[in-house]
Amino acid sequence: MALTRDFKETVFARAQSDTKYREALFTEAINAYLAGDTATGKAMLRDLVNATVGFEGLAAEVGAPSKSLHRMLGPSGNPSTENFFGIVSALQKKTRVKLRVTAE
Numbered sequence: 001m002a003l004t005r006d007f008k009e010t011v012f013a014r015a016q017s018d019t020k021y022r023e024a025l026f027t028e029a030i031n032a033y034l035a036g037d038t039a040t041g042k043a044m045l046r047d048l049v050n051a052t053v054g055f056e057g058l059a060a061e062v063g064a065p066s067k068s069l070h071r072m073l074g075p076s077g078n079p080s081t082e083n084f085f086g087i088v089s090a091l092q093k094k095t096r097v098k099l100r101v102t103a104e
Contacts, residue, residue, distance in 0.1 A: 008047075008050070011025075011047050011050075011051060012050060012051045014051075015047070015048065015051030015052060016051060016052075019096075022048070022051075022052065022095045022097060023095070023097045025044055025047065025048050025051075026044075026048055026091060026092075026095060026097050026099065027097075027099065028044060029041045029044035029045045029048060030088070030099060032044060039075060042072075042073045042074070042075070042077060043073075043075075045073055045087065045091070046073045046074075048091060048095070049069075049073065049087075049091065052091065052094045052095055053090060053091065053094040055069055055070055057094070058087065058090055058091075061086075061089075061090035061093070061094075062083065062086040062087060062090055063086070064083060064086070069083075069087070072084075072087075073087075
């Protein structure tokens with residue numbers, strides 16, 4: 001099911017104005033990846049990119065074409081490890097969220 005424009009605008013506005021929301025969105029995206037739910041992780045990362053750095057800005061940071069980044073984070077995309085961590089690194093800089101991995 002495609003998201004409505006109102007939902008996308010709501011996510012964008014909230015991410016722009018709420019640091020805790022950006023942190024939670026980023027954290028949940030990575031947690032989804034770690035749990036094996038890459039589709040959800042990619043969708044959440046896409047939302048975060050759109051609400052913060054934008055795909056053109058991300059392309060400049062990562063050194064990859066924006067269309068390639070769109071595909072990587074698309075439903076059938078499969079970013080390489082290098083590209084995935086490049087995206088994560090760029091988002092950490094832009095959002096000022098530093099992620100940490102802990103074992104339990």
